[in-house]
Amino acid sequence: xxxTTQPNxxxxxxxxxxxxxxxxxxxxxxxxxxxxxxxxxxxxxxxIHGLTSNVNNRMASLAIAEDRKSSTLILHRATLRDAAxxxxxxRPSGTYKYxxxxxxxxxxxx
Amino acid sequence: NAGVTQTPKFRIxxxxxxxxxxxxxxxxxxxxxxxxxxxxxGLKLIYYSVGAGITDKGEVPNGYNVxxxxxxxxxxxxxxxxxxxxxxxxCASSYVPGSSYEQYFGPGTRLTVT
Numbered sequence: 228x229x230x231t232t233q234p235n236x237x238x239x240x241x242x243x244x245x246x247x248x249x250x251x252x253x254x255x256x257x258x259x260x261x262x263x264x265x266x267x268x269x270x271x272x273x274x275i276h277g278l279t280s281n282v283n284n285r286m287a288s289l290a291i292a293e294d295r296k297s298s299t300l301i302l303h304r305a306t307l308r309d310a311a312x313x314x315x316x317x318r319p320s321g322t323y324k325y326x327x328x329x330x331x332x333x334x335x336x337x
Numbered sequence: 338n339a340g341v342t343q344t345p346k347f348r349i350x351x352x353x354x355x356x357x358x359x360x361x362x363x364x365x366x367x368x369x370x371x372x373x374x375x376x377x378x379g380l381k382l383i384y385y386s387v388g389a390g391i392t393d394k395g396e397v398p399n400g401y402n403v404x405x406x407x408x409x410x411x412x413x414x415x416x417x418x419x420x421x422x423x424x425x426x427x428c429a430s431s432y433v434p435g436s437s438y439e440q441y442f443g444p445g446t447r448l449t450v451t
């Protein structure tokens with residue numbers, strides 16, 4: 228299974244944009260990139276996913292490098308509620324299993 | 338919709354005891370999953386099911402058993418509890434094929450084996 232590499236932790240000021248990086252240099256052409264986040268004492272929740280093109284939804288944006296070896300999750304205006312562990316996960320097309328890494332712990336400063 | 342529900346929220350077991358962690362979903366999802374999360378780590382897949390009557394092993398199945406007799410329920414059984422099974426257990430479900438393969442997670446069961 229292709230692996231992802233994320234920084235252990237990041238900090239951001241409230242109401243500023245946050246860019247969370249993910250490296251996946253061994254990604255294959257059919258691997259989808261998924262992002263989940265886990266708020267304290269809760270189960271993970273879906274944030275966004277993409278294959279090749281950049282994606283936007285109400286929670287975040289996903290920017291995928293042209294060679295697909297890296298991606299960035301963008302939170303446009305961080306709030307205190309966005310403090311969580313963010314997981315970048317590769318999912319091969321046609322499969323249904325995630326391999327979670329240790330993620331990036333985001334701290335948002337008031 | 339209640340989504341994915343798990344019971345109990347907390348449990349303390351003695352070594353060698355058995356228990357069943359309950360999981361139910363009301364979204365008519367065909368796929369269901371059990372994960373465990375050790376402190377400071379990501380989630381690891383224990384077992385999953387692609388529909389009633391069909392289950393398969395994930396990354397860390399040893400010491401656990403599952404069954405899926407209905408679409409809604411997916412219980413996880415620990416037969417002989419060991420301290421290494423101290424963890425937080427999450428159940429999840431998803432609809433496949435769907436547009437996102439999004440998994441919906443329950444709130445978790447915190448299990449301590451002493």
